[in-house]
Amino acid sequence: MSSTAHTHVAHRDDYGSRMGMWLFLFTELILFGGLFIVYAVYRYMHQQEFHLAAQELNTTIGMLNTIILLTSSMTAAMSITALQKGNVRFSMSLIVVTILFAGTFMVNKFFEWSAKIHHGIYPGSKELVMRPEGEILYFGLYYVMTGLHALHVIVGVTIFVFVLVFMKTGTVNQTAYVKLENAALYWHLVDLIWIFLFPLFYLIH
């Protein structure tokens, strides 16, 4: 227990902030966990159909997006090191790079989804409803899970934009950077989820 923390009126507890962030990440983990349960059950029930449906996804785009997210995770982590070393400018540019990677990820996602929708594969479409149940479920889950993930990418970018503003104003600086750490933690979670989504949707061969 840090007894010194109580002597200040506005007390600062970076350790506590990180702990709170981790707890929040657990809720995100379980949120996706619910979807993974649904996925696991339906894949178990319709193995063959999941296998067939997965052939229709473009593994190259999936892999490209995996590499993009992994790299963005690295630049996010590096921005902390840069700030700790006092390189505010470098730190900020690393965040900008992270955001750009996130943008690229979303552009890829957009093309991937539009291609599918163009082929008439989207929830409730005539083409999809005609297919076997397992394939309907596969694509239903594909849209829901990658969609929710994409939503998290957008939230992550928003958080990083806020952190950039805080760094500009000096609220986040070399000695007080827990906000950046927490933003990066969130971003790594987005990466972590994708690490599982990728093999589960693109690599069922």
Place this chain on the structure above:
Amino acid sequence: MSDHHSQENVHVVDYGKYIFVWLSLLAFTGITVSVSGINLGNWTVVIALVIASVKSWYVLNYFMHLRHEDIVFKIFISVALITLAIFVSLTFLDYSFVR
């Protein structure tokens, strides 16, 4: 309790370490993609999940600095993961047996 430390112990992780971790993650991505081409039956999904877990381990420990955090954080994350494991396995008590 070991949650007595505060923000004082700052760990600065080298850029080099991050690059090393990043390269390993890319390597594992390559492995998981190439292995998925081989038909291993039910083992395919197991191998994919094992590789994904190894990748997560790297991200958690290095990118998310879990290595440098207190034991409390590690206990926390085990609690979260065990909870999720319970949810999945008890659900499968229903689905993996004759209904």
Place this chain on the structure above:
Amino acid sequence: MVNVAGPADKIEPSFLEVSTNKYKGILSWLLTVDHKRIGILYLFSMMTFFSVAVVFGFLIRLELIAPGRTIMGPQMYNQLFTLHGIIMIFLFIIPGLPAVFGNFFLPIMIGAKDVIFPRINLFSWYLFITGGLIAVISTMLPGGSADTGWTFYVPYSVRTTTNVIPALAAAFILGFSSILTGLNFVTTVHRMRAPGMTWFKMPLFVWGLYATAWVQILATPIIGITLALVIVERFLGVGIFDPALGGDPVLYQHLFWIYSHPAVYIMIIPAMGIVSEIIPVFARRTIFGYRFIAFSSLAIALFGSLVWAHHMFTAGMSDTAQFVFSFLTYAVSIPSAIKIFNWVSTMYKGSIQLDPPFLYVLSFIFQFSIGGFTGLMLGALSVNIHLQDTSFVVAHFHYVMFGGTGFGIFAAMHYWFPKMFGRMYNKKVATWAWAITTIGYNALYFPMFIMGYLGMPRRYYDYLPEFQPYHVASTIGSWILILGLIIMFTNLIVGMRRGKKAPANPWGGATLEWTTQSPPILENFHTIPTIEKGPYDYSQFEIPAAKEAQ
């Protein structure tokens, strides 16, 4: 009554007069980050929702006093019991103890000035209000309020034309509010304990809140995603819960109960914490088996997440799952029983004072035990097949949630009232209110056990004439109960405005909140206390004469 003069009896402006911001009046409350004010915001908003849901419950009972149509049509009836459930569960009993009394007392009880994230704390109150308002507004939109029951079972919730989506969204937002409260409490307990406040010197209410907070964090997201999936299903028809497209409705039930069973522990564990606070104070004895009670809270939180499918024994699960979940259900009764035994042992040979908080606790123990034992009956597979979806389940559920947690909330209100508002209610009236609510309560719900056993289905609008005597008894019970509630709340509101000033420690409690003045100052303590004694160590209050008498 033991009147212990604390050092804080010199009165300074309390948190009711001093705010954390520059505003006056209502804005100083709506923008406050003081955990005590947020607790009171929760108290009043929650009690408003509670009153509304009580009225709905009253109307449901009135409709059931005779077979056939009495005061409303079947559709209205379905909507009313749905709303009654949604409001009582998501807006009253889940946030009840953690958000009101947890917010107010958790920081004080561990010797802190506030929770660790005060602004997130206020934000979660706004989420609570938003969720509540959406639920209320959904009743007024064209199409009518949801008629699915609070469980939102698919496929009906995907098919019905009523406003299910706003109701689902409301529950989703309320879940998020609950998560943020849990997150705040776990971090606060880890980071904000005063010097010397070790884990095993924490009051048992704090232990209960800590265990609860973990369940809030780890179970609530499941209901979030499940309800979100139903919304997506209604909008887009992805098929995940739609049997026509291959979805499995039983999977919805799994996901729903993965959260909603632990949720009943979110409701009951803090109430058990309250009971563990009140009994030692009014029995003038150290709590018996402190560590057992503390760990049993964690054990209930753990086991509570292993038993969800006992709600689904007739849903068509695999036999293996039925056996295992039935077995695990029996296991979860062990930590609850440990608590009951410890409470009773604490009272044994104590010098008991029958003040209102303690009387409510006695009702709690009595009613919770009935609820617990009937829960075991329902957990047994063979009996469950007979009793599933009868009013026996309704009675069991209300015995645990209302007879247990509800009375726990009443006990907490009467116990901490003088600390929260600095005034005392009329104890004689409070005792009468207790007697009337307890009688009315049991008259209302006990007949449901009997008629349920005889085959009265739950949620039915109409019934066979042979069930009428039980329904009449139950409806009359609801009138008595409501009379008791009116007396109770009137008494408390009058006490709040005109009650006589309360001393710092009217009951002679040994936990930290009684060392502060009533009501506490803005930062709770002038200096952060250093803790040397346990929370139930009454030796400091012992008067020499009392010692001799022993």
